Amino acid sequence: MAASLSRVIRVQRLVCCTVQNAEALLDPAMQRHFPSVIPFRTKKRYFIPPVVGGKGHSPDNLEARAGQAGVVVRQEYMERAVNISCTAGVFDPYIPPEGDARLSGLSKEGLKQRTEQLKQSAASLLAIRKIKELDSEFNTKEFPAQAQDIFIQAHDALTHFNKEKLHDLVTERCYPEMVRGNRYKTLRWMFVESLEPPRVVHARCPDMVSKGNLYGQVTVRMHSRQTLAIYDRFGRLMVGDEEVPRDVLEYLVLERHLVNPYSRWRLHGKIVPSWAPPKDPIIKTVMIPGPQLKPWEEFDELNYEVVKPKAVQWHK
Numbered sequence: 654m655a656a657s658l659s660r661v662i663r664v665q666r667l668v669c670c671t672v673q674n675a676e677a678l679l680d681p682a683m684q685r686h687f688p689s690v691i692p693f694r695t696k697k698r699y700f701i702p703p704v705v706g707g708k709g710h711s712p713d714n715l716e717a718r719a720g721q722a723g724v725v726v727r728q729e730y731m732e733r734a735v736n737i738s739c740t741a742g743v744f745d746p747y748i749p750p751e752g753d754a755r756l757s758g759l760s761k762e763g764l765k766q767r768t769e770q771l772k773q774s775a776a777s778l779l780a781i782r783k784i785k786e787l788d789s790e791f792n793t794k795e796f797p798a799q800a801q802d803i804f805i806q807a808h809d810a811l812t813h814f815n816k817e818k819l820h821d822l823v824t825e826r827c828y829p830e831m832v833r834g835n836r837y838k839t840l841r842w843m844f845v846e847s848l849e850p851p852r853v854v855h856a857r858c859p860d861m862v863s864k865g866n867l868y869g870q871v872t873v874r875m876h877s878r879q880t881l882a883i884y885d886r887f888g889r890l891m892v893g894d895e896e897v898p899r900d901v902l903e904y905l906v907l908e909r910h911l912v913n914p915y916s917r918w919r920l921h922g923k924i925v926p927s928w929a930p931p932k933d934p935i936i937k938t939v940m941i942p943g944p945q946l947k948p949w950e951e952f953d954e955l956n957y958e959v960v961k962p963k964a965v966q967w968h969k
Contacts, residue, residue: 738913739824739921740861740868743906745776747855747872749926753902770854780858784869787911791869797851799918800873800907805844807831807920812840823920824908830922837886842879845898849876854904858911867911872924876902891935 719726750770784791807822811831823831855872879901881893908921 736825737862737866738910738916739826739908739919740859740870741826743922743924744857744859744870746906746924747904749874749904749924751926751928753874753926777856780856780869781853783858783867784856784871784911787867788869788909793853796871796918797853797873797875800871800905801847801851801875801877803907803918803920804875804905808842808844811835812842821917821919827919827921838891839884839888841882841884841895843895845878845880847875847877848900851875865912869909869911870921871907871918873905873907874902875905876900885938887938889936889938891937892933 716726781791781793803822807819810818810822814832814835819831820828851873853871854874857870858867859870860867877900878898880895880898882890882895883892885891904924904926906921906924907918909918910916
């Protein structure tokens with residue numbers, strides 16, 4: 654290491670042979686160890702980073718000081734990625750009638766709802782016609798069964814947390830909503846039966862970015878019986894029950910990028926009506942803090958009463 658260092662220093666001395674009286678600037682003790690050292694000046698720093706947490710270092714002052722030093726501060730832009738394989742929401746969402754799945758179609762209020770739905774179905778018929786022009790396999794009679802199959806497969810993939818399969822069945826907008834908060838939880842879901850045959854109740858064909866970039870959004874009404882149970886990371890039940898099935902009325906929104914020939918129908922979201930009953934409260938696992946011990950104290954389990962199970966007496 655010393656030999657290589659002296660070799661570099663000698664070469665530097667030969668290159669800078671025009672420098673006179675350089676050794677006179679060094680200390681005599683240093684000249685004995687490094688006889689060929691030539692002092693040189695490092696690169697001048699025009700801008701010194703400020704001290705973290707120092708006073709008077711606001712962003713405006715830092716930008717002004719950088720401008721005085723000749724350093725150009727690049728402007729930061731808050732950019733957001735745009736995904737054109739799906740839309741960012743539901744266009745003209747379907748408004749479910751109040752009392753759906755409870756009122757009979759023969760009652761007075763049920764007949765009023767049917768007439769209002771027929772009036773609002775004109776725009777849906779035009780959208781379905783446009784969807785059929787770009788998707789020749791689309792059929793309003795067969796599509797509800799296909800949508801129900803997509804719904805069941807997507808929730809099965811969610812319970813097993815199969816990311817690859819879930820991305821094929823749901824859109825990029827629906828994926829984070831389905832997996833949010835499920836990292837440390839265990840899901841148990843099962844589709845029991847369909848109480849009513851699913852049917853198409855709403856359809857829209859919006860465009861995004863450009864006029865010819867069309868997307869198809871179809872709302873399917875599905876009334877079924879399901880079971881759901883959510884366990885926390887400790888294995889304790891939070892919501893639902895695996896043994897007790899419940900009747901669920903859902904309005905599923907499926908979407909497809911019609912211009913792309915390789916696209917497919919995927920689950921895009923759900924419409925929750927304003928008159929829907931509130932969800933059951935979540936049972937959370939709470940840690941009960943123990944006593945605050947001093948450094949010289951130790952935790953003694955005898956200070957706490959332990960509830961022992963009572964002995965069961967069998968009568969003959």
